[in-house]
Amino acid sequence: MIHILHLLGAALGWLAIVVATLGIIYCTAAAFIFRHYFAAATPAPVRHDAVTLLKPLYGDEPRLYDNLASFLAQDHAGPIQLLCGIQRADDPAIAVVKALKLAHPDADIQLVVDGTVHGASGKISNLVNMEPFIRHGIVVLSDSDIAVAPDYLGQLLRALDRPNVGIVTCIYAGRGDAGFWSRLGAAGVSYQFMLGLVFGVANKLATPCMGSTIAMTRETLQRIGGFGSFADKLADDYAIGEAVRALGLSIVLPPMLVDHAFDETSLSALWHHELRWGATVRDVAFWPYVGSIIGLPLPVAVLAMLYWPAAGLVLFALAAIVRLVVVRSVDATVGRRIASLGLALAHDGMSFAIYIASFFVRSVDWRGATLTMKTEGRIVAAHKIENAEQRA
Known part of the structure; x- marks a missing residue:
């Protein structure tokens, strides 16, 4: 059992290293593409x-x-x-x-x-x-x-x-x-x-x-x-x-x-x-949503540090630098400062928590109403569910 847990930990550790590395590459490419996309405006x-x-x-x-x-x-x-x-x-x-x-x-x-x-x-x-x-x-x-x-x-x-x-x-x-x-x-x-x-x-x-x-x-x-x-x-x-x-x-x-x-x-x-x-997004595009984790290289690098501290620390530093490039590129394109680098990094951590939690959610709050998520992107208001249960 201990051996199996060790193998599982190693697999998750290497997965975090791979995902963080891909995320750094992706964010670098995305920052360049972002600037190029809006340069075409006339x-x-x-x-x-x-x-x-x-x-x-x-x-x-x-x-x-x-x-x-x-x-x-x-x-x-x-x-x-x-x-x-x-x-x-x-x-x-x-x-x-x-x-x-x-x-x-x-x-x-x-x-x-x-x-x-x-x-x-x-x-x-x-x-x-x-x-x-x-x-x-x-x-x-x-x-x-x-x-x-x-x-x-x-x-x-x-x-x-x-x-x-x-x-x-x-x-x-x-x-x-x-x-x-x-x-x-x-x-x-x-x-x-x-x-x-x-x-x-x-x-x-x-x-x-x-x-x-x-x-x-x-x-x-x-x-x-x-x-x-x-x-x-x-x-x-x-x-x-x-x-x-x-x-x-x-x-x-x-x-x-x-x-x-x-x-x-x-x-x-x-x-x-x-x-x-x-x-x-999870409901309408499940696999693309699963893959969106590469957009969060910073928190994934933290996970990598738990398995291989040296490699994880290097990835963390690179991810922070890349996020700075992203912040500067977006602000320059938009024409105003949206937020500080600190807020951008803080939100990365929050986004990771949201990402994990979203796979376990079956109801959401929207403008004071609780909506239960059904198949094919349908929703049912909570009061309708209660009425149906009362009729039953």
Whole structure:
């Protein structure tokens, strides 16, 4: 028995050494690819297309007004309809939308307050309630915590013009809006998730569809059955992308960035947020998610030190240097300092814990609701499960 445990320990030790080494190589390559990917960006022409912007809202986030206002400050000559959806008559986001309308009296801003539930996903229920009010032929959906540059619509529309394109989605960098924990989350999404995303897209290993932006024609939305078709999907953005791909259309990510605002004020809030992300990705892309461990060479090098201290220490030092290169490369590309190197390294440790925990999660918390994960990416709200048990 002792011999077997020794062999198992040796195998795990060498595995950690191999994974840490591959991770260092990967992070170095990913940092180079990241800079090259956005170097291809070019100015977008001013367009005259009529566009409906969909904003499902929930609560008053720290910079919600500024986030929404960025979608009105566009270098765009055509009509823009900003359609905001809210599910509760007492939601503080209503006051934000009203203030936005007062500040932009000439803008076409419409507020839809409707609490009708269409499935387990509150976000999709919100979108279903907004759908009848869409007036224009191009629809752009984005989360409430997204802020954009003035050329946002021009870049989207140019990409949507490409042959056989069904959806345009956007890569996003983190922005901490609520202190330390929000900055820690911003560091993770910028220096780890975004890096891996660009690496996968540039090497044609991934074609994600993300809530940061989903731009499509209204015809395409109708062809996939409208938003109601995704009412019980946790990864609704992924499911929308899969439905569009099933039509034979492609998803593209132009070389542009939007900001994703983090507003977590505690470790618990950030933990639950990122655990939901991890569990979601695990369900929709299991083996790629397993392989994503190479994006965490620093904590894996710590494990290697437990087996072979000298080799592990060397790998740890190299991993820290590579992470510094990543931080500098991302900040230079984004054009601002997202977080310190210390926060980036701290988040690597947290990401490793999230990675391990995500394989054991079958329910997640999302905006005050507990959602149980079922097969094929479906979710069921906790109250529905309780009702079913009571009927039984």
